[in-house]
Amino acid sequence: TKQIVLASRPKGTPTTANFRTETITLSEIKNGEVLLKPNYFSVDPYMRGRMNDAKSYAEPFQIDKPINGGVTATVLESKSNNFKKGDCVVGMLPWQVQSVVSEKGLRKIDTKVVPESYYLGVLGMTGLTAYFGLMHIGKPKKGKTVVVSGAAGAVGIVVGQIAKIQGCRVIGIAGSDEKGNLLKEKFGFDEVINYKTTKNLEKEIAKFCPNGVDIYYDNVGGAISDAVIANINFKARIALCGQISLYNSTETPVGPRIQPMLLTRSVLMQGFIVGNFSTDFPEGIKHLSEWVKDGKLKFTETIENGFDNLPAALIGLFKGENTGKMIVKV
Ligand code: NDP
Numbered sequence: 209t210k211q212i213v214l215a216s217r218p219k220g221t222p223t224t225a226n227f228r229t230e231t232i233t234l235s236e237i238k239n240g241e242v243l244l245k246p247n248y249f250s251v252d253p254y255m256r257g258r259m260n261d262a263k264s265y266a267e268p269f270q271i272d273k274p275i276n277g278g279v280t281a282t283v284l285e286s287k288s289n290n291f292k293k294g295d296c297v298v299g300m301l302p303w304q305v306q307s308v309v310s311e312k313g314l315r316k317i318d319t320k321v322v323p324e325s326y327y328l329g330v331l332g333m334t335g336l337t338a339y340f341g342l343m344h345i346g347k348p349k350k351g352k353t354v355v356v357s358g359a360a361g362a363v364g365i366v367v368g369q370i371a372k373i374q375g376c377r378v379i380g381i382a383g384s385d386e387k388g389n390l391l392k393e394k395f396g397f398d399e400v401i402n403y404k405t406t407k408n409l410e411k412e413i414a415k416f417c418p419n420g421v422d423i424y425y426d427n428v429g430g431a432i433s434d435a436v437i438a439n440i441n442f443k444a445r446i447a448l449c450g451q452i453s454l455y456n457s458t459e460t461p462v463g464p465r466i467q468p469m470l471l472t473r474s475v476l477m478q479g480f481i482v483g484n485f486s487t488d489f490p491e492g493i494k495h496l497s498e499w500v501k502d503g504k505l506k507f508t509e510t511i512e513n514g515f516d517n518l519p520a521a522l523i524g525l526f527k528g529e530n531t532g533k534m535i536v537k538v
Contacts, residue, residue, distance in 0.1 A: 250278035250328035274302035329533035338366035345447040350375035358427025360387035362533035409435035448479035508532035
């Protein structure tokens with residue numbers, strides 16, 4: 209079978225040369241293992257961090273070893289008591305066209321009610337990230353003003369809609385007018401600011417948030433966050449979810465010294481990783497699935513085709529090539 213390995217560690221933005229495709233022979237399946245045929249691969253911004261040789265909450269990828277990440281797959285053969293041939297599963301799997309893996313860590317999914325790929329997005333890690341970051345850290349209340357950066361991405365699109373469900377006014381920040389129009393027309397955002405064409409982001413945020421920003425859900429960090437924080441309200445809450453604008457930085461970034469703002473306005477700013485909330489995942493999944501079934505929570509995906517396009521799809525995240533969840537279908 210084919211697999212994609214990390215060939216070298218990137219300096220700055222990754223390129224396809226940092227990956228290599230090779231052919232391997234799979235081992236025989238042993239007791240407690242299954243043979244899988246992956247259908248949908250998730251590519252996610254956190255994978256960039258795993259390409260560095262640095263300790264973080266997720267293990268670094270190893271040179272010459274396959275990349276791994278969220279995947280949905282069909283069971284082709286099983287020596288497991290928990291899974292049978294034909295079952296559909298989700299798990300952290302290697303980037304291989306077929307794989308032999310332990311049953312541990314696999315979870316059966318029901319693809320009759322929602323599309324299979326949703327288990328990598330709105331009903332998977334990204335949906336849970338949006339839910340817990342907003343509900344448990346942002347704590348939205350009716351009438352509050354919520355700003356979300358990275359608004360047209362997998363997490364941001366869900367954050368904005370949950371904030372609307374909670375009765376908030378929602379302002380998104382995204383990288384194109386097409387994304388902005390979609391967020392307003394299909395996903396119910398009140399306003400969207402295109403950070404690439406807006407000359408003075410701080411003033412534009414002030415214009416759309418005349419009463420200030422009560423909750424900031426931060427997916428991007430950097431200059432965009434500086435501009436939001438300049439408009440932050442007294443006792444505002446900031447959920448620090450992602451810093452994608454800095455993931456490819458080769459130097460320590462500097463910016464306006466925002467701390468006095470956080471102090472004088474008594475702001476709560478909390479970073480988190482979705483795993484912090486693992487004991488509450490059933491609560492999150494329950495709400496997300498109900499909202500999806502009731503049509504209150506919509507979702508969208510950018511689906512690239514072909515196993516060989518996995519590296520390009522991952523790199524595409526840093527160029528804003530996706531709207532909603534970036535997925536690779538094989
Ligand atoms: P997205 O679907 O949002 O994809 C990334 C998007 O980020 C792109 O589409 C692009 O949109 C935007 N972007 C890329 N580069 C920049 C830049 N330099 N400045 C501003 N925006 C940029 O990814 P996810 O929804 O999966 O993840 C969103 C964030 O949440 C990431 O930072 C990720 O690391 C984080 N995350 C954190 C988790 C946690 O546990 N804390 C779990 C999951 C995700 P545009 O066109 O608008 O520029």
